[in-house]
Amino acid sequence: MRGGEAHDRTEEITEAGKDFVDFRNKNKKTVEYLAKEFEMKKAADAHSRTATANSGIIDTGMLHTYKYNEHIFRKINVTADGKNHGLVMVVDWSGSMSRNIKGTIEQMMVLVMFAKRVNIPFEVFLFSDSYGSEFMQSSGRGMSENWTHKDDGKHGDLIIDQHHLLNVFSSRMRANELHTAYINMTALAGAYDYSYSNYYGRDGRYRTIPSKLSLGGTPLNASLLAMNTFIPEFKAKNGVQIVNLIYLTDGDSAGGNSVWNRLGTGNSSERIGSRNDSGIILRDIVTKKEYQLTESYSLGFSRGSMTNSLVEVLRDKHNCNVVNFYIVDRFKNYDAAEFATADIPPQMVLSKFRKEGHIIAKNYGGWSELYLIKGGKDLNVEEAIFETKEDAKKGEIKRAFSKFNKGKLKNRVLLSKFVDMVAA
Secondary structure, three states, X not given: OOOOOOOOOHHHHHHHHHHHHHHHHHHHHHXXXXXXXXXXXXXXXXHHOEEEEEEEEEOHHHHHHOOOOOOOEEEEEEEOOOOOEEEEEEEEOEHHHHHHXXXXXXXXXXXXXXXXXXXOOEEEEEEEOOOOOHHHHHXXXXXXXXXXXXXOOOOOOEOOOOOEEEEEEEOOOOHXXXXXXXXXXXXXXXXXXXXXXXXXXXXXXXXXXXXHHOXXXXXXXXXXXXXXXXXXXXXXXXXXXXXXXXXXXXXXXOOOOOEEEOOOOOOOOEEEOOOOOXXXXXXXXXXXXXXXXXXXXXXXXXXXXXXXXXXXXXHHHHOOEEEEEEEEOOOXXXXXXXXXXXXOOHXXXXXXXXXXXXXXXXXXXXXXXXXXXXXXXXXXXXOOOOOOOOOOOHHHHHHHHHHHHHHHHHOOHHHHHHHHHHOO
């Protein structure tokens, strides 16, 4: 059975180490290229925040012009402080992600390499309800009473469904720890790569998956609730003002949309509420803001009214960007119609998606930005090939090189969009 704990994974980890070194070498130039782009954008942003002011000190070289010149003081450039950015990435570790795991891990690792290169604090999590921790085993699977508030939940409190946030990458890791994490995730990517040539190791045996890291359900809403505790801790420990919270998912939340009913006799833990109940108001007891849950049947990618409201709470409460990279297998005309406008008809939206591999919707369904991206092989990070004719002219070579770089960035949509996000 794949995932058996008794299996010796030494050879698989050795192979993964070699595969990661090859992966890192192939992506190193892209990371360096975008690091330079990032520094240039940061410099341009700093320049836009720079103003010239009088220093209060007389410039002796200009003193003789005092009768006709008001500007006899030395000038200084004052740059307003920019915002320090941090990255928190949360990845869907549910069963439906199986065909997207390899590409997701590759996107994740390139993003981590970039964040490390430019010294941006980061944490990367997998959300899972199938991780077999000692706490889950001792408390009993499915017993939400053990996964809720310290006071067991008051009447009307949201139930926090059982889940784990598995911290697979962190800027707190030492160099050797980070290298080990890369290798472990490369091994996982290989185990979930179902193409015939990669499904087996070099010794012809199945690549295996640790049973605790098997895929499960989708506790998306539960993880959003947990982020309310984590984000302020992340800000304080790393001294960042803006947190960019990125979710990479492929489906709606399972659960996370019910509240405790404590009005009955005894210590009842009956759940009430439904997925799209427009009669429910969500109230943040800290900010005192209220959020009306609204019907969302017409918004196919908005993820459900509870999810949308929980995202809005995070944005309002912690002043953070909450971005969703939503993996889709198919994108049809009726999907495109959802993102069409008076100026951009559905056919143009569909054409853009087919050409670029993604579309962007701002402030959609509660998210700061929603990216619809192609899944499967389109998600994998593959090295573009630079090709020109032997007798190519200078202009043709230049165009080919430009196309080559665009191709490399297209395959790294998470990284390229994140650079734009944090450079301002």
